[in-house]
Amino acid sequence: MAFQVILSAVALKELEASVDWYNARQDGLGTRFIEALDDRLLLLSETPYIFPVKLSGYNEALIEKFPYLIVYKIIKKGKKVRVLHIFHTKRNPGVKNKQN
Secondary structure, three states, X not given: OOOEEEXXXXXXXXXXXXXXXXXXXXXXXXXXHHHHHHHHHHHHHHOHXXXXXXXXXXXXXXXXXXXXXXEEEEEOOOOEEEEXXXXXXXXXXXXXXXXX
16 A cells, blocks of 8 residues: 655645746746645655665655755554655755744
């Protein structure tokens, strides 16, 4: 049985801002970003342990072809993956591990 992937409110806001930014740069680029993110989220739902736990205690998965990380926590009870951030890799790394 797959894990349920849950995006935090902060992750949803980050996703929306990123899609808007990409769409403003080039038609269809926001859609390609969403597709790459969806591919990675599907992988997380099937095999959440595939990506390493960092020193912060959170897992990080790089989104292919885009400079973003999915910062997440595996919740064994209930088989859930809680996405804390859709994090641009150029941002301050201290922000990515803050709970929300």
